[in-house]
Amino acid sequence: MLNCTDFNDRLWDEDCRCALAGRGPVPADVAVHRDACSACHQAWTEAADDLATLPHLLLVPAPAALQARLQRGMAERLPPSPALDWTAGIVWATIGAVVALAVAGEFPAWIAGLGPLCLSLVGASLAFSASAARNALREALG
Amino acid sequence: MAGEPAGVPDIERSRDRELARRCLAGDGAAQRELVRRFTALVWSLCIRAGLPETEADDVCQETFWRAFKALPRFRGEARLSTWLCTLALRRIADHRRSPARRDLPAGAASDPDFPQPKGPPPPSPESGAALSQRRQRVRTALAGLAEPARSVLVAYYLGEMPVGEIARTLGMPEGTVKTHLHRGRRALREGLRELC
Numbered sequence: 001m002l003n004c005t006d007f008n009d010r011l012w013d014e015d016c017r018c019a020l021a022g023r024g025p026v027p028a029d030v031a032v033h034r035d036a037c038s039a040c041h042q043a044w045t046e047a048a049d050d051l052a053t054l055p056h057l058l059l060v061p062a063p064a065a066l067q068a069r070l071q072r073g074m075a076e077r078l079p080p081s082p083a084l085d086w087t088a089g090i091v092w093a094t095i096g097a098v099v100a101l102a103v104a105g106e107f108p109a110w111i112a113g114l115g116p117l118c119l120s121l122v123g124a125s126l127a128f129s130a131s132a133a134r135n136a137l138r139e140a141l142g
Numbered sequence: 143m144a145g146e147p148a149g150v151p152d153i154e155r156s157r158d159r160e161l162a163r164r165c166l167a168g169d170g171a172a173q174r175e176l177v178r179r180f181t182a183l184v185w186s187l188c189i190r191a192g193l194p195e196t197e198a199d200d201v202c203q204e205t206f207w208r209a210f211k212a213l214p215r216f217r218g219e220a221r222l223s224t225w226l227c228t229l230a231l232r233r234i235a236d237h238r239r240s241p242a243r244r245d246l247p248a249g250a251a252s253d254p255d256f257p258q259p260k261g262p263p264p265p266s267p268e269s270g271a272a273l274s275q276r277r278q279r280v281r282t283a284l285a286g287l288a289e290p291a292r293s294v295l296v297a298y299y300l301g302e303m304p305v306g307e308i309a310r311t312l313g314m315p316e317g318t319v320k321t322h323l324h325r326g327r328r329a330l331r332e333g334l335r336e337l338c
Binding site: 008009012013014017046047050051054055056057058059060061062063066067069070071073074075077 | 182317
């Protein structure tokens with residue numbers, strides 16, 4: 001069972017914050033002590049009141065000029081998505097495959113004989129390499 | 143218990159994840175929404191931590207630039223507000239340690255030698271006189287607290303950061319964070335009570 005000191009410490013924990021804000025149940029250990037101690041019952045009420053009012057009182061409206069600068073800066077500064085762009089990948093792979101097929105005549109017969117699938121893989125590899133190099137270059141140039 | 147933002151509805155976190163994903167995909171509306179939702183939060187952290195407006199402006203921008211850069215690594219384990227507050231608190235702490243600030247006054251605003259601010263910021267149009275007066279009381283009470291108590295209080299109430307996260311970010315034990323919260327809340331309540 002909690003004593004008064006423990007109870008006042010528990011008020012800052014996240015399960016209590018949720019309960020104080022009406023977003024979750026009151027934890028059992030806290031409820032037992034709160035219902036048995038009038039001082040802690042009062043502390044609970046005050047904590048709920050503070051949680052409801054203090055955020056509004058602490059908030060300072062940001063200057064409009066700052067917000068506008070951030071809006072502009074965000075579009076410029078966001079890095080490209082790390083997710084693989086499959087549409088671009090397929091386009092590049094197709095281009096790579098066509099190039100690979102075009103130059104296949106220059107390769108020895110045993111390579112050309114591996115078939116279009118193998119050449120497509122070579123093309124895709126070339127395409128992804130080109131794409132990676134382009135991204136690395138863009139990153140280096142800032 | 144205090145480390146994880148327990149009880150935060152999953153829907154809020156998944157909404158934050160979705161917002162981050164859309165921002166990264168180049169969705170202009172999502173990018174505007176992110177800035178609109180969180181500028182006041184980061185700005186308030188800077189101002190309530192006692193930074194003058196020009197420095198708060200710099201720190202606020204730097205926080206957002208770092209956030210934009212780190213957005214691909216945002217996994218949504220915490221809410222965006224908590225994540226941004228963590229970045230802002232680190233930036234504020236770094237800024238205080240920076241050589242450019244070494245000539246600036248340190249300590250609590252209640253110290254006799256500490257320069258006083260020129261005056262309260264103009265109230266926003268939507269706030270009434272009573273709200274403005276309460277804000278002013280809170281501001282005065284907050285100014286009477288020394289760092290890191292101010293940052294702890296603001297991070298908890300405004301940034302909705304869990305005690306464990308505040309402790310990790312500011313490099314102090316959770317018990318110390320709770321002590322700052324106890325004292326700070328009492329000071330704010332007393333400041334507001336004088337108003338009644």
